[in-house]
Amino acid sequence: MSAHAFPPSPxxxxxxxxxxxxxxxxxxxxxxFGESQLPVPDFLADRLHAGAARNxxxxxxxxxxxxxxxxxxxxxxxxxxHADQVVMAPGSKPVLLALMAALPGAVVLPRPCxxxxxxxxxxxxxxxxxxxxxxxxGGVPDPDRLVPALRAARRAGLRPRSIVLTLPDNPTGTHxxxxxxxxxxxxxxxxxxxxxxxxxxxxxxxxxGDAITSPxxxxxxxxxxxxxxxxxLALGGWRIGFARFPDTVDGLALQSRVIGLASEIWSSLAxxxxxxxxxxxxxxxxxxxxxxxxxxxHGAVAAAVxxxxxxxxxxxxxxxxxxxxxxxxxxxxGRLAKMGIRDSASLERHLLDRVGVAVLGGHHFGDDPTALxxxxxxxxxxxxxxxxxxLALESTDPVALPHIERLLDNLSDAFSTLxxxxxxxxMPALR
Numbered sequence: 001m002s003a004h005a006f007p008p009s010p011x012x013x014x015x016x017x018x019x020x021x022x023x024x025x026x027x028x029x030x031x032x033f034g035e036s037q038l039p040v041p042d043f044l045a046d047r048l049h050a051g052a053a054r055n056x057x058x059x060x061x062x063x064x065x066x067x068x069x070x071x072x073x074x075x076x077x078x079x080x081x082h083a084d085q086v087v088m089a090p091g092s093k094p095v096l097l098a099l100m101a102a103l104p105g106a107v108v109l110p111r112p113c114x115x116x117x118x119x120x121x122x123x124x125x126x127x128x129x130x131x132x133x134x135x136x137x138g139g140v141p142d143p144d145r146l147v148p149a150l151r152a153a154r155r156a157g158l159r160p161r162s163i164v165l166t167l168p169d170n171p172t173g174t175h176x177x178x179x180x181x182x183x184x185x186x187x188x189x190x191x192x193x194x195x196x197x198x199x200x201x202x203x204x205x206x207x208x209g210d211a212i213t214s215p216x217x218x219x220x221x222x223x224x225x226x227x228x229x230x231x232x233l234a235l236g237g238w239r240i241g242f243a244r245f246p247d248t249v250d251g252l253a254l255q256s257r258v259i260g261l262a263s264e265i266w267s268s269l270a271x272x273x274x275x276x277x278x279x280x281x282x283x284x285x286x287x288x289x290x291x292x293x294x295x296x297x298h299g300a301v302a303a304a305v306x307x308x309x310x311x312x313x314x315x316x317x318x319x320x321x322x323x324x325x326x327x328x329x330x331x332x333x334g335r336l337a338k339m340g341i342r343d344s345a346s347l348e349r350h351l352l353d354r355v356g357v358a359v360l361g362g363h364h365f366g367d368d369p370t371a372l373x374x375x376x377x378x379x380x381x382x383x384x385x386x387x388x389x390x391l392a393l394e395s396t397d398p399v400a401l402p403h404i405e406r407l408l409d410n411l412s413d414a415f416s417t418l419x420x421x422x423x424x425x426x427m428p429a430l431r
Contacts, residue, residue, distance in 0.1 A: 006123065010364040011115050018358045029411055031305075031376040032358040034170055036234035036323065038294055038379075038393060039386040043286050044233065044276060051275025058268045061259050062088025062242070066274040069281035070242045076283070077202070079216050079225070085245050087258060088269040088277065092200050092228035092241035095258070098265065099196055099224065099243075100124050102257040105161030106153060108193065110141045112326070112365030112373070114170045129153045129160050130366055137317065138326065139169025140176045143183040150191055162194040167212050168201040168321025171365050171375035173302060175205065175321045178213035185218035194254075195223040200241075201322040203232040203291060206299030209320050221248045229280055231322070232291060240273050242281075297398050298323045302378040304399045304408055309376070312415040323379035326362075329372040332419050336372065343370050355414045381407045 007013075015033040022028060061067065067083035074081035089095045093116060100107070100120045106127040109117050121128050131141030131149045141149070141163070153160050165184065168175035176184075188195050195215045202212045216223040228241035245255040262268075269277070280287060302319040309316045314327035329336060329347065341347050344361035351357045351374070362373035383389040383403055392398045399405065415421070 006119065009115055009119070010360060014358060014360060027356060028352070029357045029407065029414065030380050031378070031411075032360050033380060034231075034324070034375075034377050035236055036231055036294070036298075036379050037382050037389065038234035038297075039389050040234070041286075041290050043284075043290075044235070044280065047276045047279040048238075048272055051272035054271025054275055056271060058271060058274065060263050060268055061255075062086065062269055063274050063278075066269070066278045066281075069278045070244070073281040073283065074225070074244050077214070079214060079220070079244065081244055082247070085247055085251075085255070087243045087245065087255060087262070088274065089241045089243070089262065090239040090266050090269055090273070091230065092198070092226045092243070094262070094266055095226050095241055095243045096120060096196070096198070097123075098258045098261040099162075099226075099254075100126060101261055102254060103162050103194060105159040108141060108146070108150070108160050108163040109366065110139060110164070110166070110169075112138065112171055112362055112367040113164065114166060114198070115360070115364050117164055118366055127153075127158050129158065133169075133172070134176075134180065137169065137174040137176045137180065137320075138172030139166035139174065140180060140184055143180060143187060146184070146187055147191075150187075160191070160193060162196060163188055164196045164198065165215060166198045166201075167214065168205065169324075170201065170322060171324050171360070171362075172317055172326040173319035173322050173324035173378075174317050175201075175209075175212060177210065181213045181215055182218050185215045185223075188215070188222060189219050193222070195219060197223055197225045199225055199227045200231050202227065204295050204298055204323070205321045206302065206319065207296065209299075212321075216244070221246050221251065224251075224254070229277065232294070233280060233287075234294070235276070238273055238276065240269065240277050240280075242277070293393050297382065297393055297395075298379060300398050301381055301392075301404065305376060305378045305381070305411070308408065308412050308415060311412070311421060312419040313421045314419075319378075323377060325376050325378060326373060327376070329419070332421075333372060335420060336418075341372070344373055345369065347372050348374060351414075351418070355418055357411065357414050381411075 067086040070086045071081040071083045107121045108129045110133045111130040134142040225244040230236035245251045309327040313332045316327040344363045348361035359374040363369040382392040
């Protein structure tokens with residue numbers, strides 16, 4: 001695919017379509033956009049204001065105080081890091097793009113995976129080796145299928161040189177257990193693959209969930225960890241990302257290539273955002289409390305939407321991290337076929353046009369297009385205003401709040417109409 005013919009990201013395109021239809025007066029339940037949908041706390045807004053004087057371009061990879069804070073962030077998570085291993089960027093997406101540009105060979109991706117990985121690889125004419133995820137989780141290729149896929153790729157003349165993992169995962173809202181991550185790290189070592197570990201959802205593991213295990217704990221010399229503040233702190237519009245490179249000759253050489261690309265693409269992370277990042281990555285007590293409340297909210301609402309989906313007859317992995325669920329309506333394929341729904345694209349269209357629910361079909365994530373799977377972003381249910389979202393964030397039982405319960409009941413009604421199943425336990429009417 002040539003660069004001039006590159007289509008918009010389906011995630012962003014759907015969000016624009018939903019906003020257009022809402023402005024035209026169409027009522028929609030929007031579950032199609034992967035945004036945290038939480039308000040900015042005063043302590044972060046204060047740091048943005050304090051950083052306004054940082055108006056110089058600054059260092060390409062980030063100012064020292066900012067990189068030191070990021071190094072401390074990684075070190076507290078068991079990955080001993082010094083500032084020289086860190087690159088700051090305007091979001092994690094540009095770092096991933098620069099890595100795709102800097103690394104030779106084919107890239108191994110889990111199926112399904114985030115909508116941006118494959119287009120970024122194709123932009124630089126990188127071949128993609130897709131490997132289905134295991135039954136218990138998403139975000140990683142199934143270890144039992146990875147080696148056969150690598151062998152087949154080499155027989156076809158491809159040279160896989162990197163593999164992308166997402167911990168926790170978008171789109172499935174799950175995370176790989178330590179044993180699976182260890183096996184994948186061993187395979188990467190055996191096959192000389194660089195691991196790109198996208199850990200932007202790392203700090204959103206639903207209590208009482210298991211801690212995230214990074215491949216950098218097993219193969220530190222061949223793992224680049226990327227992250228950002230878009231998801232954990234709901235700062236997507238502020239565009240703050242960062243990456244940790246291996247402390248090796250090869251790792252620092254790769255980092256140098258990425259910084260060279262950065263110099264021609266984004267120059268440096270905006271100065272005010274470096275002040276925000278320095279503060280946030282130092283993790284003061286008020287930020288830790290805010291993050292804990294956010295994580296509780298994400299987990300509670302994701303669990304409620306999972307109940308709606310499984311009640312509708314779908315099979316669906318229980319969410320363990322982030323703010324997504326990834327239902328599969330294969331168990332009711334016969335009923336849906338009578339409505340003309342035979343694949344994920346027609347399912348997405350029917351849900352939007354006939355049911356009033358916006359989701360992203362699994363085909364956008366590289367999944368089997370004939371499957372009846374889609375991603376629902378549960379974080380879009382926290383409220384229509386900052387006041388409602390603050391109520392959700394501060395509540396000990398956010399699912400019981402009238403505005404969230406109303407949305408969940410509407411979602412339940414929509415899927416009951418689609419599937420013929422009752423999707424939620426009976427609750428008092430709050431309409």
